Amino acid sequence: MMMIMFGYSRLLLIGGFNKGLVADRLLTTMKHREMVADFVLCIGDDRSDEDMFEAITRAIAAPRLSPVAEVSLAQLVGNRAKLYTFSRTQRRS
Known part of the structure; x- marks a missing residue:
């Protein structure tokens, strides 16, 4: 299945x-191997990052993350993230 997604100044063709699938598989594999994440940082500035934010949010609810794991989600696009930055320079500081 080929998907076309419009990103920040680009067009992505995703096969x-x-x-989101990569984040979900990583967290699922970690859980099966009994590996615990202490901290998860998820940053994005594009529509193509939305799937990743949704996967991390699902992992928190599932729970596929340790209850003590610190999770930070930040994005520039939209306003669905609990945390966000207004500019790229804010992420560097």
């Missing part, structure tokens, strides 16, 4: 994978 069956997205950042």
Whole structure:
């Protein structure tokens, strides 16, 4: 299945994978191997990052993350993230 997604100043052609699937597989694999994340940082500034934010949010609810794991989600696009920055320079400080 090929998906077309409009990103920040670009057009992405995605063949069956997205950042959300990768994040979900990583967290699921970690849980199966009994590996615990102490901290998860998820930053994005583009529509193509939304799948990743949704996967992390689902992992918190599932729970596939340790209850003591610190999770930070930040994005520039939209306003669905609990935390966000207004500019790229804010992320560097």
